[in-house]
Amino acid sequence: MNIRLLSIIPVVVLALAKPAAGQDAKIQIRALLNDPSKRTAELFVGKPGESMTPLQLAEEGFTEPQQVTLEDGTLKLFSSATVDKTNPQASLAGSVKIPASFTRVMLIIVPGGKGRAPYLMVPINDDPKSFPWGESRALNMTAVDFALEVGDQKLVLPGGKITEVPKVTKVDEYNRAQTNFYYKQGDQWVIAAERQMQYVSSLRRVFLIYKSENALAPDVRTILDQPPPVFENAR
Numbered sequence: 001m002n003i004r005l006l007s008i009i010p011v012v013v014l015a016l017a018k019p020a021a022g023q024d025a026k027i028q029i030r031a032l033l034n035d036p037s038k039r040t041a042e043l044f045v046g047k048p049g050e051s052m053t054p055l056q057l058a059e060e061g062f063t064e065p066q067q068v069t070l071e072d073g074t075l076k077l078f079s080s081a082t083v084d085k086t087n088p089q090a091s092l093a094g095s096v097k098i099p100a101s102f103t104r105v106m107l108i109i110v111p112g113g114k115g116r117a118p119y120l121m122v123p124i125n126d127d128p129k130s131f132p133w134g135e136s137r138a139l140n141m142t143a144v145d146f147a148l149e150v151g152d153q154k155l156v157l158p159g160g161k162i163t164e165v166p167k168v169t170k171v172d173e174y175n176r177a178q179t180n181f182y183y184k185q186g187d188q189w190v191i192a193a194e195r196q197m198q199y200v201s202s203l204r205r206v207f208l209i210y211k212s213e214n215a216l217a218p219d220v221r222t223i224l225d226q227p228p229p230v231f232e233n234a235r
Contacts, residue, residue, distance in 0.1 A: 025070045027098060030062035030126060031055055031107040032223060036212045043093055043119075044078045047071065049085030052078060062106060062225060073097055075107070077119060094119035103127065110141060110210060124162065124206065133227070134201035136165035141210040142218050145184045146192065148207070151177040157209065165207070168199040175200050181209070181220045193220040202226060
């Protein structure tokens with residue numbers, strides 16, 4: 001089985017290999033905040049010195065699409081609606097380079113950690129050609145290797161990487177499959193999460209692996225994504 005690993009972070013610092021999108025390019029984002037200590041946040045996008053737009057955030061799942069403008073290929077979040085263009089760094093909540101090929105982005109936002117910007121962002125290509133319906137992505141935000149066992153698949157989820165999880169085909173009559181996550185502790189694999197999930201071609205999943213500050217062990221969050229509803233034209 002050919003498993004693709006997409007590099008995202010060397011432990012906690014984002015590193016994207018592809019070149020960033022061009023200056024002032026516009027992209028579509030759907031954002032998700034994962035901060036156990038703070039369910040929501042007031043964040044803004046825009047150009048310093050001009051009108052700022054609130055970043056759409058939902059407590060569960062990804063938001064509706066929102067168009068944003070990149071600055072030299074970089075997506076920047078600010079903590080205030082009024083940003084001093086002579087000192088934008090004072091209000092900068094986080095920034096990330098966006099690969100030039102990305103026009104639609106799932107944006108995962110997590111706490112930045114001590115000594116860093118308030119938030120760290122990880123972009124996932126939201127184009128169904130790159131992330132087909134029925135597949136999953138495992139985003140390991142820790143420095144520890146994980147493993148995933150689902151259906152007849154056994155995958156290693158290296159720390160600091162996004163792993164593509166192919167469509168799960170070995171399911172029961174209800175399209176369910178046992179889904180187990182393990183993490184490496186010394187020479188042993190320790191169970192992190194055991195769940196039975198339904199896998200259908202109309203859904204995508206992002207498995208977010210993270211460790212909260214002061215937590216004893218990493219946690220796994222499952223984020224479901226489904227196509228927007230299609231309404232028939234009124235007659």
